[in-house]
Amino acid sequence: MARRRNLAASLGVWSAQHRKTAIFGWLLAVIALTVLGNMAGQKSLTEADYGTGESGRAARVLVDAGIKTPAPEMVLVHSDTLTTDSAAFRGAVADAVTAVRDTGITRDIGDPYKTGALGEDKHDALVQFAVKGDPDTAADRVQPVIDALDKAGKGHPDVTYGQYGAASGLKGINDSLGEDFSRAEFTAVPVALGILLVVFGALLAAVLPLVLALTACVAAMGLLSLTSQLVPVDGMTNSVLLLMGLAVGVDYCLFYIRREREERAAGQDKETALRVAAATSGRSVLISGLTVAVAMAGMFFSGLTVFEGFAIATIEVVLIAVLGSMTVLPAIMSVLGDRVGAGRIPGLRRKARVRTASDKPGRLLGAVLKAPALFAVVGIAAMLLLASPALSIKTEKLGPDQLLPADNVTAQTAKRIEKVFPGAPAPAQVVFTTDDITSPEATAAIAAFEQRALASGEVRKPIDVTVHKAANIAVINAPLAGDGRDAASVDALKTLRNDIVPATLAKAPGATAPVGGDLAFSTDYNDQLTSSIVPVFAFVMGVSFLLMLLCFRSLVIALTSIVLNLLSVGAAYGVMTAVFQKGWGDGLVGTTAVGAVESWMPLFVFVVLFGLSMDYHVFVVSRIQEAHGRGLDNRAAVAHGIRSTAGVVTSAGLIMVAVFAVFGTLSMQDFKQLGVGLAVAVLLDATLVRAALLPSVMVLLGRANWWLPRWLRWLPQLGHGEETATPLPAQGTPLPQAAPPAAPGASTTGAGATGAGATGAGATGRGAHARTAAPEDRVSAGR
CATH class of the missing domain: 1.20.1640.10 (Multidrug efflux transporter AcrB transmembrane domain)
Incomplete structure (x- = not known):
């Protein structure tokens, strides 16, 4: 052989x-x-690289034309006591404009008394400008503006200056990312070390x-x-x-x-x-x-x-x-x-201590073996209950103000701007191209767009138009109704794309007018994620199913593994939705719910959890299959496999939960969502799923666990290589094994270890024969 x-x-x-x-x-x-x-050096994604759909086309037109829209910024001038028509307030606005201009790195500064960017309650004014130079590096160059405003603000005790925009928002995120990354390193390592000290x-x-x-x-x-x-x-x-x-x-x-x-x-x-x-x-x-x-x-x-x-x-x-x-x-x-x-x-x-094949299971496992149907029903019900909030999950591409902590000054400024000047922080951006951007037809189309957009009530002032003659492109920034991301803004975006643009800009000779901007990007991004869910899920589950089928040569075990993993993923989705969208217990993880889950989070969490869950599943079921293949009946094999792997699964799970939980304590919203979602799912997978659901389901299925249709018996088996399978010791015979947490792999005996599937032809059921191996070959594959 x-x-x-x-x-x-x-x-x-x-x-x-x-x-x-x-x-x-x-x-x-x-x-x-x-x-x-x-x-x-690490090459980062540009704004155009992120894009997809219509907003992606708009960004790509600008990139291909070599046009980089300067990073837009805003200064919110606010006073609780002064009004916009008072001399003191006007002076504060004038000083803000001067401070921004004197830095020498800004352009297109808009005086709110000329642009009309004054709050209806007369307590706010919005100074809009752009940062000169490459927008991709604006975050690294915006600090002088921040410093100038801080200095100017000291002369106006009754007025506050708040800055927000593409540059300052990204700077806030980068600063938080740096702090979070350092904190994760200095927290996750000691926590993992503490667990390992207990283990070893x-x-x-x-x-x-x-x-x-x-x-x-x-x-x-x-x-x-x-x-x-x-x-x-x-x-x-x-x-x-x-x-x-x-x-x-x-x-x-x-x-x-x-x-x-x-x-x-x-x-x-x-x-x-x-x-x-x-x-x-x-x-x-x-x-x-x-x-x-x-x-x-x-x-x-x-x-x-x-x-x-x-x-x-x-x-x-x-x-x-x-x-x-x-x-x-x-x-x-x-x-x-x-x-x-x-x-x-x-x-x-x-x-070290010695166990026998007839060792009684612990209290939990013993209860599961006595009433498998009860534990299966209760376990599945608990997982479905945790997953239920996910039925109303809402995903969106979170903006800087949502990613940053709620008490962050930049985030608070953004929220105030959204409230007083809806749509201002994230206007829609129409990239209008035509054969001749200076032609009367193009000029008339832009004028018709402005008129129709404002008349519709879906677009608000100020509409900003920047013409690039050499490229025959006009970039039109149009603030949308709503707060820039709510249902009203989404409806406004649809009206802009489906009604206003086709009726005006699209009628110019050779014209194209894709609509971009933050909301458009988020909408297109979500649409792409939605359309990719089926192929991603199908690939991951299909490959996982095939791996389980090859590992265990059992159609039932392969299907069971997929279902159990989906329960863990569903529970993670439910917890993320409950905490970060609905706000249930958000204070427990040190955050304020932002009303949505980061758009890329569900897909990423699904992929990660399926990979990690299969790790535990293969390890545990391998030990069960090994015991069953060497003579134990199904119930005893399940008991032996769960008991043998409980320690190492718990230890490994705790380490992963600890590392993921550290990320759940960080300040950035996406870190929190990722950490909490993964920590909860791994915790459930390593405890409830592996300790209760898996054994109860396998006990209920009985001999069906190892069923493989005749037409699939041609499939190859993932063999274990140079190893031996020795008969399982009789009831009461000692099985040397260290105290929990046990290491993964097959049970060991004094003569060596044994592994399921190491049986010559690869048979996995009862009656699989053993071969005698030389001392150097007496090892097993464990999984």
């Missing part, structure tokens, strides 16, 4: 035998990627996974800078990379080290223990990483460049973490040997 190689075992053995090459090779690779990445009870074993995860993140950021030259990335991509890198990197090392420690506790010599860990947990890491990477690839079907950047970043960091866990980790473990347990923490020392 041909023996199949276990890639993970081969890499682990090679690394242990070539320790210096593996360790120094890793360090050199990290340094090289970091240096090359810094030299190349030793300082060195706890620090090692963190060091490898962080070096993987550093290497991935360098690689991302290189790949961004081909596919530019969003500013949040680095944070997403760190989030995923820490979560999976630490988990992968946890699996590996725990298994090696268990084998040593079971009496194996150092070399054998490391070889078993490589073949079992190493293979688990490989399959998990590939599963997550494939799931992330689903984002390529979104049709949006920002998602392509997220996909590339997450795939890179996951694969680098997998490579590090399978190469440099076994090399370091080989160097350290039992010294990996150095730095024991008093009171946290983990002692």
Whole structure:
């Protein structure tokens, strides 16, 4: 019978035998990627790169013509006591205009007494202007205006100046991103370290996974800078990379080290223990990483460049973490040997203990096995209840004022401008092109547009028209009715696109007039996301189903895995909707509901959760399948598999929840939504789903769990390579195993480990025969 190689075992053995090459090779690779990445610099998305639909075409017309609209800015002059017709208020407005002009970096300054930008209650005036130069770098150059206004404001104690616009809003986001990124680094790492100290009870074993995860993140950021030259990335991509890198990197090392420690506790010599860990947990890491990477690839079907950047970043960091866990980790473990347990923490020392195949399950598992139908119904009902708010989910591209904390001065200024001057912060932008922009027909079309737009009541003053003669393009900024993002504004945008523009601008010779702007961008962005949901979901679920089918050769288990994962995703959607849209308990996570979920969040959360959930699912079901394939009946196999994996699933889940929860404490709204959504879903998946729903459903299904139609039996099985399957010890025979949290992989015996599916022809049901292996082959694949 041909023996199949276990890639993970081969890499682990090679690394242990070539320790210096593996360790120094890793360090050199990290340094090289970091240096090359810094030299190349990270290329960010431009406004046109984000676009899609009609708004994307409008942005692309301007880019192709070399036209960069200066970053628009506004200064809100407000007083609770003075009115706009008072001399003191007029003086404050005049000083604001002077302060803005004297910086020398502004243009097109509009005096509100000439533009009519005065509040109806006579307590507000709006000074509008633009920042000279490249709008993509305006955020880096707007500080002098902010400083000048602060200085001018000191001379008017009864008046306040508030600045908001494309430059100041982006500057506020960049500043918050920098602070959040630093806080995430300095918070997530200690939290993960604390959990690892509890898991291992030793300082060195706890620090090692963190060091490898962080070096993987550093290497991935360098690689991302290189790949961004081909596919530019969003500013949040680095944070997403760190989030995923820490979560999976630490988990992968946890699996590996725990298994090696268990084998040593079971009496194996150092070399054998490391070889078993490589073949079992190493293979688990490989399959998990590939599963997550494939799931992330689903984002390529979104049709949006920002998602392509997220996909590339997450795939890179996951694969680098997998490579590090399978190469440099076994090399370091080989160097350290039992010294990996150095730095024991008093009171946290983990002692090995022996379990038997007839061990009674814990209280929760025992209750689940006695009343599986009850727990299945209650568990599914609980998950559906958590998911129910998602039925009314509203998604939109959040603006700077929504992303920033509610108490942020910039965000407060934006909200005041929206209230007093609806549509001013985010006017619709019509890009009007024609054969001759200076022709009488074009001029008449623009005049007709202004007249019809204002008469409709859907567009408000001031309508600003900028003509670029050389390019035959006119850029028309038209403030919409409503607050710029509500239903009234959406209706106004539809009227503008479907009625006003076709009846006026579109009638000029050779004319095109796509409508852009913030609301148009958000609308088109959401439409594109909506249309991409089906292909993304179909790809991710289809590939996941196929992987489960190949892993377990069971149609039922493959279907069950999809359904359980969908429940976790639904619960995450429900919690995000309840907290961030409806405001239920928003104060508990330190935020104020913005009335919507960030438009890219549902798709991204779905992809991430499907990848991570499959990790736990494969690990747990593999142990159940292994026990069943070696003679236990279905109920006993379920009990054995859940009991054997409970510790490591809980530990790995806690680490992921902790890392994700740290992001939920950050100030930026999208970080909060991402962190809370992922933390809740992983927590539910690692506890309720794996501890109650999965065992109850598998017990109820009985022998049907392992059903594979005859017409599918030609499918190949994901074999376990060079390993052996030995008969399961009789009831009462000891099964050496470390105390929870257990490491992933197959159960181990004194002679080695065993793995489901390692049965020659790959049979997975009862009666699968075993072969005798040489000592060096006595390892299993675990998953």
